[in-house]
Amino acid sequence: xxxxxxxxxxxxxxxxVPPCGSRAASSVGVLKPFSGSPFWxxxxxxxxxxxxxxxxxxxxxxxxxxYALPNSSWSPEMVDEFNKFTKLEKDGTWxxxxxxxxxxxxxxxxxxxxxxxxxxxxxxxxxxxxDEEGMGFEYAMFLNPTExxxxxxxxxxxxxxxxxxxAHGGSIATILDSVLGVLALCVVGRVMTANxxxxxxxxxxxxxxxxVESKLDRTEGRKVFxxxxxxxxxGQTLHAEAEGLFILWENLPLNNKPK
Amino acid sequence: xxxxxxxxxxxxxxxxVPPCGSRAASSVGVLKPFSGSPFWxxxxxxxxxxxxxxxxxxxxxxxxxxYALPNSSWSPEMVDEFNKFTKLEKDGTWxxxxxxxxxxxxxxxxxxxxxxxxxxxxxxxxxxxxDEEGMGFEYAMFLNPTExxxxxxxxxxxxxxxxxxxAHGGSIATILDSVLGVLALCVVGRVMTANxxxxxxxxxxxxxxxxVESKLDRTEGRKVFxxxxxxxxxGQTLHAEAEGLFILWENLPLNNKPK
Numbered sequence: 001x002x003x004x005x006x007x008x009x010x011x012x013x014x015x016x017v018p019p020c021g022s023r024a025a026s027s028v029g030v031l032k033p034f035s036g037s038p039f040w041x042x043x044x045x046x047x048x049x050x051x052x053x054x055x056x057x058x059x060x061x062x063x064x065x066x067y068a069l070p071n072s073s074w075s076p077e078m079v080d081e082f083n084k085f086t087k088l089e090k091d092g093t094w095x096x097x098x099x100x101x102x103x104x105x106x107x108x109x110x111x112x113x114x115x116x117x118x119x120x121x122x123x124x125x126x127x128x129x130x131d132e133e134g135m136g137f138e139y140a141m142f143l144n145p146t147e148x149x150x151x152x153x154x155x156x157x158x159x160x161x162x163x164x165x166x167a168h169g170g171s172i173a174t175i176l177d178s179v180l181g182v183l184a185l186c187v188v189g190r191v192m193t194a195n196x197x198x199x200x201x202x203x204x205x206x207x208x209x210x211x212v213e214s215k216l217d218r219t220e221g222r223k224v225f226x227x228x229x230x231x232x233x234x235g236q237t238l239h240a241e242a243e244g245l246f247i248l249w250e251n252l253p254l255n256n257k258p259k
Numbered sequence: 260x261x262x263x264x265x266x267x268x269x270x271x272x273x274x275x276v277p278p279c280g281s282r283a284a285s286s287v288g289v290l291k292p293f294s295g296s297p298f299w300x301x302x303x304x305x306x307x308x309x310x311x312x313x314x315x316x317x318x319x320x321x322x323x324x325x326y327a328l329p330n331s332s333w334s335p336e337m338v339d340e341f342n343k344f345t346k347l348e349k350d351g352t353w354x355x356x357x358x359x360x361x362x363x364x365x366x367x368x369x370x371x372x373x374x375x376x377x378x379x380x381x382x383x384x385x386x387x388x389x390d391e392e393g394m395g396f397e398y399a400m401f402l403n404p405t406e407x408x409x410x411x412x413x414x415x416x417x418x419x420x421x422x423x424x425x426a427h428g429g430s431i432a433t434i435l436d437s438v439l440g441v442l443a444l445c446v447v448g449r450v451m452t453a454n455x456x457x458x459x460x461x462x463x464x465x466x467x468x469x470x471v472e473s474k475l476d477r478t479e480g481r482k483v484f485x486x487x488x489x490x491x492x493x494g495q496t497l498h499a500e501a502e503g504l505f506i507l508w509e510n511l512p513l514n515n516k517p518k
Contacts, residue, residue, distance in 0.1 A: 102420075122417050123465065126427035129389065129418035136388070158381050159388035161361075168385035169436040169452040174429025181428070193428040197456040206382065 068099035068141065073134020074155065077233045078209035081153040085142040094151075097141040097182065101128045127178060135159045137171070139212075141179065143186050148216035150183035154230075156206050167204040172230065172240050179212045180226040180244035187216050188224050191246035198242045209233045222248040327358035327400065332393020333414065336492045337468035340412040344401040353410075356400045356441065360387045386437060394418045396434065398471075402445050407475035409442035413489075415465050426463040431489065431499050438471045439485040439503035446475050447483050450505035457501045468492045481507040 070079050088094040101124050130136030138155040154175055162168030177196055184191045204210060214228035224246040230239040329338050347353040360383050389395030397414040413434055421427030436455055443450045463469060473487035483505040489498040 123420040123424075124418045126419045126421060126430050129395070159383045160385045161382040162385060163451070165382075168433065169440070169455065170429065170433025171385050173432035173436065173455060173457075174427065177428040177432065192422070192462075193459050195456070195458050196428065196432060197454070198432075199454050200452050203451075 064100045064102075066098040066100065067128055068096065068139065071133045071138070073138060073157070075207070075209050078138065078153055078155050081209060081211065081233065082140055085140075085151065085153075088142070093146065094142045094144050097143055097186070099125075099128065099139070099141070101125055127174060130157070130159055137175065139175065141182060143183070145187065148183070148187050150179055150186070150214045152179050152212040153209055154212055155209050156204055158206050161206060163203060165206055167206060169200060172200065172204055173198055175212055176228055176230070176240065176242040177244070180214050180228050180242065181246060183214045183216060184224045184226050184244070184246040188219060188246075189248050191224055192249050193244065194223075194247045195245040196242065197244075198240055200240050201238045204230065204239045210239060211235075217243075224248060323359045323361075325357040325359065326387055327355065327398065330392045330397070332397060332416070334466070334468050337397065337412055337414050340468060340470065340492065341399055344399075344410065344412075347401070352405065353401045353403050356402055356445070358384075358387065358398070358400070360384055386433060389416070389418055396430070398434065400438065400441060402442070404446065407442070407446050409438055409445070409473045411438050411471040412468055413471055414468050415463055417465050420465060422462060424465055426465060428459060431459065431463055432457055432501075434471055435487055435489070435499065435501040436503070439473050439487050439501065440505060442473045442475060443483045443485050443503070443505040447478060447505075448507050450483055451508050452503065453482075453506045454504040455501060456503075457499055459499050460497045463489065463498045469498060470494070476502075483507060 070082055074082070085094050086096065089096060127137045127139070134155070135157040136159050138157065139152050141150055141152045143150050152175070156167040156171060160167050160171040162171070173196065176198060177193055180196075181191065181193055210230050210232055212228060212230050214226055217225040217227050219225070226244045226246065227242065228244070229241040231237060232239065329341055333341070344353050345355065348355060386396045386398070393414070394416040395418050397416065398411050400409055400411045402409050411434070415426040415430060419426050419430040421430070432455065435457060436452055439455075440450065440452055469489050469491055471487060471489050473485055476484040476486050478484070485503045485505065486501065487503070488500040490496060491498065
């Protein structure tokens with residue numbers, strides 16, 4: 001899940017040392033420092049072994065590519081949904097969130113402060129790791145900060161297969177974790193997923209656009225409760241519904257938190 | 260999740276028509292036929308549009324490649340675990356399950372009956388969609404049919420990133436859905452995921468081997484309850500724990516069900 005990098009901006013460190021905080025335990029408050037993990041040394045050795053060499057194609061001078069834009073693989077229904085929410089941006093109720101290959105701030109003005117997140121890291125965001133357009137995840141997210149809602153139009157490509165012709169249950173979990181988590185990030189602050197509970201209601205076919213809708217349910221201290229569902233483009237078929245519990249792992253709000 | 264293709268063997272159909280049954284509703288018994296979905300026509304049009312052309316590199320004469328074997332990207336700890344369970348195969352308590360790019364039977368002798376699953380489909384199993392060794396999921400599964408347990412050694416590659424340096428919550432959900440689902444498939448029969456509930460306890464770093472262990476908890480009619488967890492290679496760190504509910508969508512057991 002995406003999260004803020006403001007701490008990294010203040011204290012830049014070599015990427016081979018995982019800067020992420022500990023994934024929140026179900027019991028809130030049990031947040032162990034990641035550097036205490038027995039994997040610390042192993043991870044560093046693995047990253048230095050040559051396997052995770054520079055696979056990022058972005059030169060220093062090139063601005064990061066926003067992948068949350070229509071391309072030739074998008075179905076007419078997918079483009080229709082995108083255009084519908086793009087029009088809603090005009091009155092300020094909804095805003096499109098850009099999407100990149102590496103884990104970076106969701107707000108563009110912060111990008112220039114985290115150039116090392118875009119190069120020499122050798123990693124890719126799980127949802128953006130397929131080069132060919134249309135073969136993996138195609139999606140764009142729109143945020144309504146006032147209503148604390150996030151909507152995403154999604155197309156599952158043929159490389160996300162589980163049952164023949166249908167999306168893998170893990171790919172469905174992946175887009176739900178992302179949509180719910182990005183909403184929590186944008187509205188509350190830097191969070192980690194603590195629990196994800198998914199009811200799979202009907203299979204998601206590879207190809208047609210579906211809509212993922214999420215809303216902030218409530219917060220209790222550092223706990224952030226978010227719900228979401230995946231429906232067919234016409235709204236007639238409920239494919240999956242999910243509840244997510246995210247833990248705010250730094251009480252300071254994001255500077256760029258939507259007002 | 261993998262599942263049997265025996266129905267397809269009996270009635271081969273063009274791959275562009277999703278042959279999967281309806282994903283089981285949480286309320287068991289509400290299994291609508293997939294062909295009644297409003298997506299039916301849209302899916303067929305999308306598949307015929309040229310996007311999902313043949314991306315499968317397997318010629319007719321070539322046997323399918325089993326990806327659940329050590330390669331140069333595997334860490335020493337990953338290879339150690341693989342070798343440990345390979346030795347346990349000798350007394351018949353554990354057996355290694357092969358893993359392919361397309362959704363096919365888990366038992367090799369069935370492969371020759373489903374050649375159309377290996378070619379001209381343009382799809383890939385979600386967990387096997389990265390060409391470069393070590394960049395995506397690296398894993399092998401071993402089944403203990405008597406104890407109804409399945410163990411998988413897993414390495415999360417740099418293209419599965421969520422938080423910087425760590426596995427995406429969706430990639431963790433993906434391997435859990437797969438391990439729990441394959442166990443249910445092997446021990447009970449063809450199943451669909453109905454519910455997946457994951458507690459994320461501590462982050463999974465990209466690189467080091469982890470162990471995913473699952474066991475069949477119980478069955479109630481067509482409901483199959485499976486639990487699982489992800490631990491560090493040395494067993495000291497609990498990364499995630501999961502409960503899965505799977506629905507047996509055909510009462511006939513697999514012919515190749517492990518005895």
